Amino acid sequence: xxxxxxxxxxxxTEMGQEVTLRCKPISGHDYLFxxxxxxxxxxxxxxxxxxxxxxxxxxxxxxxxxxxxxxASFSTLKIQPSEPRDSAVYxxxxxxxxxxxxxxxxxxxxxTVL
Amino acid sequence: SxxxxxxxxxxxxxxxxxxxxxxxxxxxxxxxxxxxxxxxGRGPVFLLLIRENEKEKRKERLKVTFDTTLKxxxxxxxxxxxxxxxxxxxxxxAGGFKTIFGAGTRLFVKA
Numbered sequence: 333x334x335x336x337x338x339x340x341x342x343x344x345t346e347m348g349q350e351v352t353l354r355c356k357p358i359s360g361h362d363y364l365f366x367x368x369x370x371x372x373x374x375x376x377x378x379x380x381x382x383x384x385x386x387x388x389x390x391x392x393x394x395x396x397x398x399x400x401x402x403x404a405s406f407s408t409l410k411i412q413p414s415e416p417r418d419s420a421v422y423x424x425x426x427x428x429x430x431x432x433x434x435x436x437x438x439x440x441x442x443x444t445v446l
Numbered sequence: 447s448x449x450x451x452x453x454x455x456x457x458x459x460x461x462x463x464x465x466x467x468x469x470x471x472x473x474x475x476x477x478x479x480x481x482x483x484x485x486x487g488r489g490p491v492f493l494l495l496i497r498e499n500e501k502e503k504r505k506e507r508l509k510v511t512f513d514t515t516l517k518x519x520x521x522x523x524x525x526x527x528x529x530x531x532x533x534x535x536x537x538x539x540a541g542g543f544k545t546i547f548g549a550g551t552r553l554f555v556k557a
Contacts, residue, residue, distance in 0.1 A: 336489075367547075374549035375490070375535065388544060423489050433478070433539055437489030 336438035338424050344444045350412040353441045355424030356405055365435060366399055366409050367423040375423070381407065414445045448474045450548035452536060458554045465523040467551050469536035472517060474546070476538035479512055479519050484533045484550065493534075494521075526555045 337356040345351055357364045365380040379389040384401045392399070396415070401407040411418055421442050425435040451470045459465050469479070478497045482490035496503040496512045496519070503510045509522040523530050533550040 375547040377544060377546075380544075425489070433480070433545065434492045434495065435490075435545070437491070439487075440489050 336424055336426055336436055338422075338438035338441050340441060341439060342442045342444075344446065345414055346446050347415055348413045349445075350410065351414045351418075351443060351445075353409040353422050353424075353443070355407045355409070355438060357407070357424070357426030358428075358436055359405065361426035361428050361436070363427045363429075364401060364407050365425040365427075366407070367425065367437075368420045369423060369440070370420045378409070411443075414443075416445045419443055419445050448472070448538075448546060450474075450536060450538060450546060452534075452548040452551045454549065454551070456552040456554055458556065459526055461527060461555055461557050463526055465526045465530065465553055465555070467521040467534050467536075467553065469519040469521065469548055470517060471538055474517075474538055475514075475540060477540040478538075479510075480537040480539070480545070481508075481510055481519075481521050482535040482537060482547075484535060490535055490547075523553075526553075528555045528557050531555050 339354045362383050366378040367375050369375045378391045379399045380387055381401045397411055399409045421440045423437050423440045425437040427435045449472045480495045481493045483493055484490040494505055494510045496510050507524045511520045531554050533552045535550040536548045537545045539545040
């Protein structure tokens with residue numbers, strides 16, 4: 333397996349624009365996570381899915397953020413409208429089961445909102 | 447609120463020495479604790495998991511201890527090498543999947 337795949341790797345956009353980040357988890361993993369990492373706040377969990385169903389979105393900062401998982405092999409994180417404070421590295425991770433809970437992270441998307 | 451503290455200052459050590467990183471937590475009763483490694487421009491990579499009923503776990507040159515009384519975990523890298531230079535994150539979990547990560551400690555191993 334190629335591991336968790338994220339696209340794009342880098343995104344530069346202007347304030348007010350819509351941004352869509354994409355993730356393909358490892359095949360067979362039932363859980364998918366979206367994280368945001370900044371120097372100030374470290375790695376924060378935004379939302380996670382189990383079998384394509386959102387389980388906990390309490391980390392989503394505000395209504396401008398939304399996430400979907402239409403099938404087991406694809407998820408999106410959308411920010412609309414984007415703001416400069418959304419600039420961060422966004423990671424997608426997946427894991428197989430509850431037991432052990434080792435998470436496999438993608439390479440991340442570095443988002444810069446001007 | 448739940449809090450995880452890792453030494454924000456970078457740790458600089460000489461090659462061959464043992465590196466020891468600390469993870470302290472408050473207002474939390476984790477069922478398990480994990481350590482991840484993160485290299486610049488990459489996502490974290492899982493290293494070790496230790497459960498609340500385990501005192502110590504080893505994997506090759508890595509050793510993790512977990513003291514639920516002190517609310518602390520120590521992460522040791524023996525015979526350190528320049529290739530061990532990275533940021534190391536500790537993460538706590540309990541019950542469900544909402545793992546909480548620390549901010550990480552940067553380790554520099556000098557040749």
